[in-house]
Amino acid sequence: MTTFARMTNFIPVFPLGIVVYPGEKVNLHIFEPRYKQLITECLAEAKPFGIPTVIDNRLNEMGTLVKITELVKVHDNGEMDIRTQGLRVFRMLELIKTVPDKLFSGAIVNYPDNIEGPGKRELMQKVVNAIRELHRLLDIEKDFQKPDEELASYDIAHHAGLSLEQEYELLGLLREEQRQEYIKRHLGKVLPIIAEMETLKERVKLNGHFKNLSSFKFED
Template identity: 30%
Template sequence: MQLYNLQKCSPNAFGGLLGPLLALFPLDVVLFPGIPLPLHIFEPRYKEMIGECLDQKSLFGVIRAQESTLADVGCTAEILAVTKTYDDGRMDIVAQGRERFELLEVNQERPFLRGEILYVADEPEKPTEEERARAIELHRQILALANAQQDLPEGDDPPLSYHLAGSLPLDLDFKQKLLGLRSESRRIQTVIEYFEGILPTLHRAVQIRQKAGGNGHSH
């Protein structure tokens, strides 16, 4: 995964030639298109940023941050609702992922980061019905181990791979890799491989918990 060192980014190396700058919200999160993201906004710079997005009905970009570096691919987010406001200007919002973008350059002229971006389009390659069914079944097995159920969205909006990965607390490196893949076929294959890899570990963890829970003594 390519990362951008914020200490080395110039204020505006591209001079705005690539269009309007996108406000960036660096988080230790990977957001997928179509997936909701609740956020608590409390830092002054992000209260300013979200306030502008609300006033202008504009998007902002969610991009994974690790210490002083940013990932090279993120996802735009649309604010769906402000669920709570506080007297000191803090707010709770629900946003939803919209489109993937590639981060080309970081601009630091405002209190919050902005970025020169290019939107990332998918290649037309689609998964087979067998691959889709396999991915759905593995997802169901993972949910069953947690005694959970979840309805799948109808159609392909968002793409199935984003829903399957975005609905589970999975490794962020895996999620970032998935976000960068440019075809649904490759994403579904990657999801299948990942789910098949973690299921044995999840099964063992459940068995250990069950054994531990059955070792109590009655008096």
């Protein structure tokens, strides 16, 4: 048995340019040999793996442990389609680039305390309402598939127009109230900009068209 195998906080890692949140469901297509090996092993041993976030070709320390919920298809060339679900946030303490007898890499990680809970329900409802306003302005339809009172920051984070860097910052916030405030501040900045863009778009549309305008009336 290798030293790594004895370490309870050793996990295989699959670095990707995405942020996965606890509870989130993510579909993945696996085609690289090292990750086909990783997924095959995780399926055989019913064990999870980690997805640390890559931004600008740089591996970051935070990520999410995920479990495989379904092997959807194995293609003729060995590539796989799988369904996964986020479990918990981890922080990488050490990247193990070369694991004996494995093509894939791993990491020694810890799991920081992460307070999920309901947070502030009134604040969360304001955030949800703001996201719906964002979607209305952008002419987007989204179904969160949960009643509003059950929604948490992880459920709506990917729908708030955050950049990858901002989604990663949110991953590092370990209290629900912090995450709610973060999304609220973001929406407070972008909604006025998008609303102004909508107004600008309407003005551009009107330019060149016949306008039915009331003339100015001079006082007698």
